[in-house]
Amino acid sequence: EDQVTQSPEALRLQEGESSSLNCSYTVSGLRGLFWYRQDPGKGPEFLFTLYSAGEEKEKERLKATLTKKESFLHITAPKPEDSATYLCAVHPPPGGGKLIFGQGTTLQVKP
Amino acid sequence: DAGVIQSPRHEVTEMGQEVTLRCKPISGHDYLFWYRQTMMRGLELLIYFNNNVPIDDSGMPEDRFSAKMPNASFSTLKIQPSEPRDSAVYFCASSLWMNTEAFFGQGTRLTVV
Numbered sequence: 001e002d003q004v005t006q007s008p009e010a011l012r013l014q015e016g017e018s019s020s021l022n023c024s025y026t027v028s029g030l031r032g033l034f035w036y037r038q039d040p041g042k043g044p045e046f047l048f049t050l051y052s053a054g055e056e057k058e059k060e061r062l063k064a065t066l067t068k069k070e071s072f073l074h075i076t077a078p079k080p081e082d083s084a085t086y087l088c089a090v091h092p093p094p095g096g097g098k099l100i101f102g103q104g105t106t107l108q109v110k111p
Numbered sequence: 112d113a114g115v116i117q118s119p120r121h122e123v124t125e126m127g128q129e130v131t132l133r134c135k136p137i138s139g140h141d142y143l144f145w146y147r148q149t150m151m152r153g154l155e156l157l158i159y160f161n162n163n164v165p166i167d168d169s170g171m172p173e174d175r176f177s178a179k180m181p182n183a184s185f186s187t188l189k190i191q192p193s194e195p196r197d198s199a200v201y202f203c204a205s206s207l208w209m210n211t212e213a214f215f216g217q218g219t220r221l222t223v224v
Contacts, residue, residue, distance in 0.1 A: 087154070101153055
């Protein structure tokens with residue numbers, strides 16, 4: 001069964017304290033891995049798409065990387081406004097648009 | 112584009128009543144998705160459409176749930192009759208092509224009492 005597992009479930013950081021979130025998947029023949037950010041009371045907001053192992057994407061303090069079995073979302077020198085739930089999702093084969101989401105990591109950055 | 116637009120934002124209804132959720136996808140997007148989010152189960156795909164045609168409805172929990180997409184700019188998710196366990200946040204999302212990122216609406220928070 002296709003599965004996406006995110007860890008940790010929750011993470012508390014001090015402002016400026018860098019860390020990484022993990023997303024591991026058991027999908028074979030991955031067609032794409034996506035990172036989203038979700039703020040309370042809002043819909044998920046798209047951050048990154050990764051398609052192949054070794055690929056990296058960056059946006060401000062966030063950097064996403066992909067291997068054959070997992071993806072990491074690295075947060076460098078986070079600020080309180082980075083506090084949110086970060087969701088990982090994958091497109092399993094045979095494709096067709098279906099996204100499977102992990103349970104998310106809730107990040108809290110304290111000033 | 113204003114993004115994916117959902118209505119209503121909040122809905123409170125009594126058990127047994129019919130509920131209709133509405134969605135306007137981003138113009139030009141070929142795929143439309145309906146998701147449900149709960150604390151226990153996270154984000155679950157209910158159904159998705161490609162060019163207004165339902166492709167996969169295996170996530171629809173029961174026959175009480177139905178979804179339509181009469182044209183490229185409008186979709187509905189209907190629950191009839193509603194039950195308390197249907198209480199959740201329902202999201203609509205759209206994407207340009209297969210295997211590309213999906214953009215989500217703000218969601219409809221449904222409470223069935």
